[in-house]
Amino acid sequence: MRNDVRKLRTEHGWTQVQFAEALGVSRQTVNALETGRYDPSLPLAFRVSTLFSAPIETIFFPDENDAPPTGGKR
Template sequence: MENRLAELRATRGLSQAALAEVLGTSRQTIISIERGRFDPSLPLAFKIAHHFETTIEQVFTPDP
């Protein structure tokens, strides 16, 4: 799954650690999601989309 997490995080000036803290997860989880090595759970995906005031579809794109 592709995602825009790093881009969205950068536009808000957030570090990976700061975003992880807000979302209640680890920095390593944020790193893994951004690199495409880990797909977040549905609840975490909703938290991410809500934090950036967008939809899950605007953050995550399934692989073709």
């Protein structure tokens, strides 16, 4: 899954530590999100969405390796 977390966080002027504290996660989790090494749980994605006042689908989006939306065959 790809995301715009780093771009949005920097646009808001937040450090990784500040953003992590607002989300209730570690700075390492924020770093893993930003580098694409970690896909957030749905509750965490909602918290990110709320902090940025943006719909989840404008922050997180599938990449070519993700399953199709139907979860079925390609």
